[in-house]
Amino acid sequence: MTHDAASPPYLQVDDLRVRFSTADGEVRAVDGVSFGLQRGRTLGIVGESGSGKSVTSLAVMGLHDPARTRITGAIKLGGRDLVGLSDGEMRKLRGRDVAMIFQDPLSALHPFYTVGRQLVEGYRTHHAGASKAQARQRALDMLDRVGIPQPDRRFSQYPHEFSGGMRQRVMIAMSLMNDPALLIADEPTTALDVTVQAQILDLLADLQREFHSAIILITHDLGVVSQVADEVLVMYGGRAVEHGTVAQVMRGPQHPYTWGLLASIPSLHGDPEVDLKPIKGNPPSLINVPSGCAFHPRCAYAMKPEPCAAQVPQLLAVQADGHRVACHLPEPQRISTYTDEIAHVGVAQ
Amino acid sequence: MSLSQIGTDAAGVDATAVPVAPQPGMVGRSPGRLAWARLRANRTAMVSGWIMLFFIVLGLAAPLIELLYGISPFEQFQDKIANNSLPLGYFGGVSGEHWFGLEPQLGRDIFIRLVYGLRTSLFIATSAALLTTALGIVLGIVSGYLGGWIDGVISWVIDFALALPFLIFALAIMPTVTARFYGPRDEIPVPFRIGVMIFLFALFGWTGTARLVRGQVISLREREFVEAARASGAGLFHILFRQLLPNLWAPILVSFSLAVPGYITGEAALSFLGIGVVDPTPDFGVMINKSLSYAQTDPAYLIFPGVVIFLLVLAFNLFGDGLRDALDPKSSR
């Protein structure tokens, strides 16, 4: 943690806004999100469907259709702003500086080419001088590194010949072929069984130590985040509502939405007879985001109408270092509410 | 990937996320109403729909039009035919009295014959489409849901029917069937000819609908709402016609609306070849066949029926396409 202040963040996102025009109106998928991430650190972005977590990561990858999307703000990768880069420039970065792992590896791999060929191709795109033999050696090394037994046999097999967990390993190998400084993993283990998920999460942690890359882990699973992330960004309705270290967010959360998430997940430990405390209502439509704080219609503690329904709360630093929360409630009240009402429910206990 | 997710979120949430005070007994927007709204927004479909409707009304109201127009389709105006058997006057004898002119030789009024031809053509095409659709639905739904050997047999018959060349088969079967019921010198009644034609279309046409329905049912039968019905003790009839059928109307409607223009041209083709409707019954195919001999000397005789049949088929096809877009917005975009 001490080296944090010293090294500047490798990825710096400032006031990112992503809008889509659709037949039903403009969708404000991401609405002013800022965060920084250093190499060697993992940021977990947590949120429900429609929170804007995937859209944020796709913006970093430059994977939005420019005809339908308006992106403003800044995405600085190693000091270079990605917003407004041409498709060609972005393509050079993709795979080399920043790579992505998807939830469903089967749809991300081409079914008609062997795994080896796809790995080699990904490498030679960014290493024009590399010979076929070099690329092949690199691919075999990576397959071996991600724990695929008999890599030279697996090299010439097709994606459908791999099991779900092995396929996700192939995806990871592919994303690491060019040694990217930033790896974005979008729900990488959601489709996997829990015992396989544990293997993949361990693998990601090992690889991060070895390659010293920055990782953005997008997930709805707080358990996964608490296990592998260093920092957590909680998103709701296209905005960041809480940002801090895992310890700060999991053990002293200050946003009522984060409380709601923690209190709605049953734990493997505490008393199973204690009822969960769900968040009432449904996630908002991004076309018609509630006024003020997007969470206020579902918030049990909202001060209505002023200020919660009227003003958008800023993501402001709280007393603890590096912990930021976007909530109108006064900090002492947030701390006392959490300890009195939340800390014994669900996984918060 | 995430774009579509946003799209569905936005669409799925609109009615629920915003806490609205619902009015008592409020009726939701059914899938059918949503499709109707989409159809209304499609200008091509609306225009072709109106043209289609105009033709249908024209065909249905043919006797009324005859009354107003004052000329029957069989009346011969020999006094307006020149010695070279061509109608007197310009452009095939077009006049205030005979809007589309007269037929060469016999001197019958083309306009009223087209109106009645429309009637014949739409009657045959719609009956054939209704029959094939009904046959296709029943066989498709049974084949798709039950599977097993029943599906095997029906699928084999479908493949077999699809492999037969329709026109050659029709050319062979029409004389055979008529010869079975009537002697070589008998006058063959028009209803019989029309009936055999519809039967022929039905024999070959059901396969398309049946295939379509079968495919849809196969994708629907594993859906959990079907299992929920089974788990509640629902019988086969309930599952097929209460649970599955309402989900099939969209593709069925589309295939029906695209089948009608197919049968219009099919009917015209058979009559053109002389194995469908024959003179003096007013019919597009017969008219075009006869008009070909006058294509050089009296082009109007070819142009009027040609344009009408072209517009009719185009309107039906464009409307069918619009209907498909409205009922299944994902397929085309």
Place this chain on the structure above:
Amino acid sequence: MSEALLRVRGLTKHFAVRQGATGAKASVRAVDGLDFDVHAGETLGLVGESGCGKTTTGRMLVRLLEPTAGSIEFQGRDITTLGRRAMRPLRQDLQIIFQDPYSSLNPRHTVGKIVAMPLEVNGIKPAGGVKQRVQELLELVGLNPEHYNRFPHEFSGGQRQRIGIARALALRPKLIVADEPVSALDVSIQAQVVNLLRDLQRELDLAFVFIAHDLAIVRHFSRRVAVMYLGKVVEIGDRADIYERPRHPYTRALLSAVPDVAAFGEQRQRIRLTGDVPTPLNPPSGCRFRTRCWKAQDVCATEEPPLVAREGSAQQVACHFPEAVGVVNEHVSEVAA
């Protein structure tokens, strides 16, 4: 012990499949000899990873799939081979809730029609009319009763799942098979539905077979839990036994693999299984877990361990080398300490 509501003995389902280019016949042994009881008003949790047969089991319990072998007794009556008509009165007591809130509701029917379907199918005319009954049911599951005329696409995932629950309750069943009822829902919505099911259970004295892959939710909802692996129950017992004193190595590994927020910051001893679950097309001989088990010996490959209780405990385990009774799962004890 009272007479069981549901008694399952030797329940087996093999699916015939054709394999490869030659089309050689093979059978997937999806479920292979299950024994368990469910008592009135209680919940049995069925947990396991993909391919363990838990969903197939649920489908067989409500007779959506025909068992290959074995018997299902409901209220003392063997229902394994009952025909549709004979099954009808029993269907009313035995209902199912599905995983996918999108495919489980007929998109062309109104909510009223969906919820009333079980009444319609069974020719039941409730006192006060179908509409009133439907509205009562909608209210019971926390939906606005005025919404009976709306269509499924107008509801969110959580609300749709409530509609599915209302449908299952329409016939006032005694036992509901809930097949992953919350796994397709957003986290904040899951708790709403879990709480609803718990309330309904208390209010209506329902028994549940609760099928899920999420161990924490199963623990929260079920008094008794069966852990399945490749078509077999490997361990069954009370919640406290399974979660705090697991005796089968697979149960231990499964618990250890769950990333739990509450265990955040603990340096826990992890058990990491290698590889994926083998295919049920060709399951390993003997103990099916042996290929991933760190305790496996020669006997595990040759002899299949029976599911047996030891030392008078209700906890049954199918393992040649189970943990000794009284050994507490390490990481649980750490957290508890």
